[in-house]
Amino acid sequence: MASNHPLIESRQQEVIEDFSVFDDWMDKYEHLIDLGKDVPVIDDARKTEEHLIKGCQSRVWLAADVADDGGVIFTADSDAIITKGLVGLMVRVLSDAPAQAIAEANLHFLDAIGLHQHLSPTRSNGLASMVQQMRLYAAALAARQS
Amino acid sequence: MASNHPLIESRQQEVIEDFSVFDDWMDKYEHLIDLGKDVPVIDDARKTEEHLIKGCQSRVWLAADVADDGGVIFTADSDAIITKGLVGLMVRVLSDAPAQAIAEANLHFLDAIGLHQHLSPTRSNGLASMVQQMRLYAAALAARQS
Amino acid sequence: MATTSLPERIRRDFPVLQREVHGKPLVYLDSAASAQKPLAVIEGQREYLSNYHANIHRGAHHLAQLATEAYEGARTNLANHIGASGTEEIIFTSGSTDAINLVAQSWGRHNLSKGDVVLVTQMEHHANIVPWQMACEAHGARVEPVNVHADGTLDLEDFHACLETHQPKLVAMVHASNTLGTINPISDLCRAAADAGALTLVDGSQALPHMSIDVAHLGCDFYVATAHKAYGPTGIGFLWGKKEHLEAMPPWRGGGEMIQRVSFAGTTYNSLPHKFEAGTPHISGGIAFGIALDWMKGIGMDEIAAHEADLVAHAHSALGTVKGVRIIGTAPHKVGVVSLVAKGIHPYDMGTLLDGQGIAVRTGHHCTEPLMDHLGLESGTLRMSFAAYTTTREIDVAVAGLERALAMLR
Amino acid sequence: MATTSLPERIRRDFPVLQREVHGKPLVYLDSAASAQKPLAVIEGQREYLSNYHANIHRGAHHLAQLATEAYEGARTNLANHIGASGTEEIIFTSGSTDAINLVAQSWGRHNLSKGDVVLVTQMEHHANIVPWQMACEAHGARVEPVNVHADGTLDLEDFHACLETHQPKLVAMVHASNTLGTINPISDLCRAAADAGALTLVDGSQALPHMSIDVAHLGCDFYVATAHKAYGPTGIGFLWGKKEHLEAMPPWRGGGEMIQRVSFAGTTYNSLPHKFEAGTPHISGGIAFGIALDWMKGIGMDEIAAHEADLVAHAHSALGTVKGVRIIGTAPHKVGVVSLVAKGIHPYDMGTLLDGQGIAVRTGHHCTEPLMDHLGLESGTLRMSFAAYTTTREIDVAVAGLERALAMLR
Numbered sequence A, B: 001m002a003s004n005h006p007l008i009e010s011r012q013q014e015v016i017e018d019f020s021v022f023d024d025w026m027d028k029y030e031h032l033i034d035l036g037k038d039v040p041v042i043d044d045a046r047k048t049e050e051h052l053i054k055g056c057q058s059r060v061w062l063a064a065d066v067a068d069d070g071g072v073i074f075t076a077d078s079d080a081i082i083t084k085g086l087v088g089l090m091v092r093v094l095s096d097a098p099a100q101a102i103a104e105a106n107l108h109f110l111d112a113i114g115l116h117q118h119l120s121p122t123r124s125n126g127l128a129s130m131v132q133q134m135r136l137y138a139a140a141l142a143a144r145q146s
Numbered sequence C, D: 001m002a003t004t005s006l007p008e009r010i011r012r013d014f015p016v017l018q019r020e021v022h023g024k025p026l027v028y029l030d031s032a033a034s035a036q037k038p039l040a041v042i043e044g045q046r047e048y049l050s051n052y053h054a055n056i057h058r059g060a061h062h063l064a065q066l067a068t069e070a071y072e073g074a075r076t077n078l079a080n081h082i083g084a085s086g087t088e089e090i091i092f093t094s095g096s097t098d099a100i101n102l103v104a105q106s107w108g109r110h111n112l113s114k115g116d117v118v119l120v121t122q123m124e125h126h127a128n129i130v131p132w133q134m135a136c137e138a139h140g141a142r143v144e145p146v147n148v149h150a151d152g153t154l155d156l157e158d159f160h161a162c163l164e165t166h167q168p169k170l171v172a173m174v175h176a177s178n179t180l181g182t183i184n185p186i187s188d189l190c191r192a193a194a195d196a197g198a199l200t201l202v203d204g205s206q207a208l209p210h211m212s213i214d215v216a217h218l219g220c221d222f223y224v225a226t227a228h229k230a231y232g233p234t235g236i237g238f239l240w241g242k243k244e245h246l247e248a249m250p251p252w253r254g255g256g257e258m259i260q261r262v263s264f265a266g267t268t269y270n271s272l273p274h275k276f277e278a279g280t281p282h283i284s285g286g287i288a289f290g291i292a293l294d295w296m297k298g299i300g301m302d303e304i305a306a307h308e309a310d311l312v313a314h315a316h317s318a319l320g321t322v323k324g325v326r327i328i329g330t331a332p333h334k335v336g337v338v339s340l341v342a343k344g345i346h347p348y349d350m351g352t353l354l355d356g357q358g359i360a361v362r363t364g365h366h367c368t369e370p371l372m373d374h375l376g377l378e379s380g381t382l383r384m385s386f387a388a389y390t391t392t393r394e395i396d397v398a399v400a401g402l403e404r405a406l407a408m409l410r
């Protein structure tokens, strides 16, 4: 993974800056809850097994589509508010970027904001699975484009 | 187990005294090797599966008979010299005593001479099995006598 | 009764309880998942590894003798602790799960056949369901569950009806539920099962840390538990079985230790308990398990049980004041487990926001999915679980933390 | 090459090596039975139990995250250490024995049937014989052994003949013999087996502590080993298997962790590696195993191997001067294992008299009875076995001790 696509990189910087004001986990979670409110919600009709992410304690649905300009549009939802915040965070960083750039993104911001521990291979929260699924969608879309 | 039969008790005291001069394990083993030489040897014809003691790394054969005076006579053998010494030690303490007394003997001398660790439920040496077998023989003989 | 409370006396024995999480003092309410370890256990294991580690049983040398004595001493300790009639009835396993699989596979091989039933309850842990499903599938038998009431107690009427209808070969049931806390009336259940001609296996994983156990009094045929929930190390647990059953069962795992004689012409097996203990055992784990039993005995199981009953009562009443919260499992006799749900809120969200405040609880189905399905709790529950070292103050902190979490989530 | 010898540099890491036995400094020559543990392993386990113990995988709280990361980190470490293609190929077990039983029972269920053959060698440990005998008996298959030469090397001609004659479904063979020290030419053997259409399982119990291992280069299908012989804790080991095989195999133990969804209507299983890891794992053991691997890597497997080769050469030549002693196992490539017999003397007597001098060796059949029968050694051998911390001086002390013992016994 070389340098990031400028859009992904600038979004990551924004997020790092946003989170830098919080020195307490509860504030971070408060912010995540807010982020969840802005997630572009997946169509109810698409909340199927196919769009369900495995490996989360809560249920997370995620879909990826390509906009006219070639950027990827993610829509998502979850029955848990913080999980929805996590997916909202990822959507904020990755949406609108080109598929190939998403598939190859270096998501260093997770480390910077202290969420890398949520990437551990535990099966309780789905951040690792979400990230993986977003990359897979992007890779599939990229393959279709080329 | 109340107080021991006088014969068994005095033999134990003798053994404790014998061993008291050794402060080194090698000297104790030397003495055991000597004891092995005095074991009344079991008839070759009786070295059968029936007289083999289970749970020893070496093979130990042991038989028990009743003398005219009612005392138990043990005969034994082993293909390992130290094991033979251990069985010799037990024979020295228990032979000639009445069956019932053997079955119920309190073998405190093993503790006193530092051999109690050989009584641990490890399967490598057969002291625990020997003691158990001698008690079983004695109990069987006692039952037959009464 | 001592004048200082139990946790006041023992908390300093638990190094982890002195730590912080996310800058807050740790409040550890996840003991049903795994208990923390007292210094005696930690240091006993270290002492073993530092001073007398050796492979056991067959070694003639001094360290092997010391290690064997310590390991077999733990077996004796455990046999006494649960009222076994002898050490040959104690099989060390890697945990409860391993122990139940041993019975399901070994006993199942000769005793389950087409049309047979293994009866379980709807409140079983997966460890006491899946091994039976697998064994039943292999032999054409089937698993049937006994109903659980909405309050978390076992439906005794259904239990008797199931014995009658299914004539099960074996009844597998939990002594105390890890999700509901419910303590089942095991000796009554075992008597009824025996009258119906069924063997009984009791999963004591949550009972061992919380109460005194006497298998003879319970009247079961098999009893299993795991050390790590009872202040002991990970990787070890046990199966107790009546000697006659264990004698009749074929070995399950082959290898060293469990044999009497090996040759290509034919192999003969060792006597109990070794027949079921193939390979090098978890020596340091066994020894430390024995130390954990001593530690519990030193406090007294009755004092631990009384303390936990107080904690449960305190938690029930403190949670009663929290709006929208419903306690799942309100049986009259419970171990230190309190499950709850809050209307419209996902347990995972509550758990995460408690973690943010340094409070460790568990959320989800707690490896009891069929129970969650039965109770209509598809997202599971939030579970607080207690041990001898838990304080009422910690429960208060958790309840306050929960209120804060709910305020953020609503 | 460092100027100080390897043991000089590392002995202080091993607390037990500072102790006395029967008033003499301990000379521990029983590392093939179980290796002693470096401080890093002992303290790592203690640190875990003191500071971040929690049940893993399903816990959302901080300690559970830390414990999960450490445990799964050990899996990654191990996967790298043996050249696995991914962590899903690493199944933690309670040891080598458990790992072999897993394959014999799970793989055996769908792959062994009437008339099939599992090929083993005459130098296998019971752990690599008995599970196959049990699995073969269950399915009407049989176990056939490959001949071993008098010098302790595998009879390669017979190996090829057996592949041809028996067309085995699987070949189970030891990487390095715990009794003879022989290192088998595993990559050649695996290639030949694969050409004959057989899968291969390699028992690496004695290889893991002594050499670098690359399963891809070896070309086997399954590889097992146990931590306690490789400076790690008791109660943990692993099975490595090619993903395609592990995917195709049914689960063996049922319970928590290994499921995806449980219901009385039907249960579905988790993905690899969890499918084979039912129940709470030996968390502290896994973490400490990872530390042991790091410790070995810190020294370098090549340096350990070279040191042990020196020790074996030294022992062979020192023992060559002892009257009546015969070394059993003189293969050109050996791990740090030297077995011997003395004419007319029972190995148990020699072992006991060495123990009296503080020297720990092992005597008997070393869980390789068929090998002992084959070599006509009904009382077994006396085995000295070495590790990274063993010194040539210790071997000299042992040889002198042996001479003293023989003098007493003759």
Ligand SMILES: Cc1ncc(COP(=O)(O)O)c(C=O)c1O
Residues within 6 Å of the ligand: C256, C279, C280, C281, D032, D033, D094, D095, D096, D097, D098, D125, D127, D128, D174, D176, D177, D178, D203, D205, D206, D226, D228, D237, D367
């Ligand atoms: C070659 C070999 N295989 C298998 C084993 C069994 O290992 P464990 O007892 O740790 O399962 C051993 C050790 O005893 C061994 O030396």
Ligand SMILES: Cc1ncc(COP(=O)(O)O)c(C=O)c1O
Residues within 6 Å of the ligand: C032, C033, C094, C095, C096, C097, C098, C125, C127, C128, C174, C176, C177, C178, C203, C205, C206, C226, C228, C237, C367, D256, D279, D280, D281
């Ligand atoms: C009731 C019950 N049974 C069985 C188990 C399984 O125990 P282990 O995972 O230690 O095998 C547990 C713990 O998870 C439990 O709570």
